[in-house]
Amino acid sequence: MFEPIRDFITxxxxxxxxxxxxxxxxxxxxxxxxxxxxxxxxxxxxLIVQFKGEDYVSVIDxxxxxxxxxxxxxxxxxxxxxxxxxxxxxxxxLVYEFQVPFAVSTDARDAVIMxxxxxxxxxxxxxxxxxxxxxxxxxxSIQDIIYAPEKRKLEMIIYRSFNMEKINR
Numbered sequence: 001m002f003e004p005i006r007d008f009i010t011x012x013x014x015x016x017x018x019x020x021x022x023x024x025x026x027x028x029x030x031x032x033x034x035x036x037x038x039x040x041x042x043x044x045x046x047l048i049v050q051f052k053g054e055d056y057v058s059v060i061d062x063x064x065x066x067x068x069x070x071x072x073x074x075x076x077x078x079x080x081x082x083x084x085x086x087x088x089x090x091x092x093x094l095v096y097e098f099q100v101p102f103a104v105s106t107d108a109r110d111a112v113i114m115x116x117x118x119x120x121x122x123x124x125x126x127x128x129x130x131x132x133x134x135x136x137x138x139x140x141s142i143q144d145i146i147y148a149p150e151k152r153k154l155e156m157i158i159y160r161s162f163n164m165e166k167i168n169r
Contacts, residue, residue, distance in 0.1 A: 009041050023061055023076035025108035030064060035132035040065040047095045049156040058163050060091045063100065066135040069144075073100040073116075081105040081112055085121075087162035090155050092116040098144035104129065117145055 005016045008027040030036045044059040062074040073092035075084045084105040092103035103114045113123035
């Protein structure tokens with residue numbers, strides 16, 4: 001049995017399993033180093049994808065907001081961050097009506113930051129994670145972009161394929 005811990009953002013008691021230690025470190029990093037408020041960080045944001053006519057419920061580890069706009073979708077992992085890049089990119093494209101501008105895969109020691117619209121890597125390492133102030137500046141010049149409806153079905157299949165362990169948890 002795993003010893004429960006208290007989530008840094010929500011204050012809820014959670015099991016300390018899998019990537020939870022990474023997530024707790026990264027949550028503190030976002031608040032204490034990058035200047036985001038706890039209220040701007042959504043934990044376990046629901047995402048429903050459809051596959052073969054069925055709904056599959058999953059979650060995005062963190063959605064980081066800046067004011068009232070989503071800025072980064074984040075997956076926190078215990079293994080290789082590169083293995084999760086495609087999953088979080090899909091999640092950032094699907095979680096809301098508009099794409100979350102940036103997708104991040106991290107183990108709280110390293111990170112890969114991607115532009116959601118282009119899918120290209122735009123930064124590596126924790127230093128590349130934008131501060132709250134930088135996020136506000138970036139969002140001022142970013143328009144909300146809907147993910148092409150004709151691509152959503154394929155993106156849902158990709159997300160589901162990479163995300164099987166989180167489905168229905």
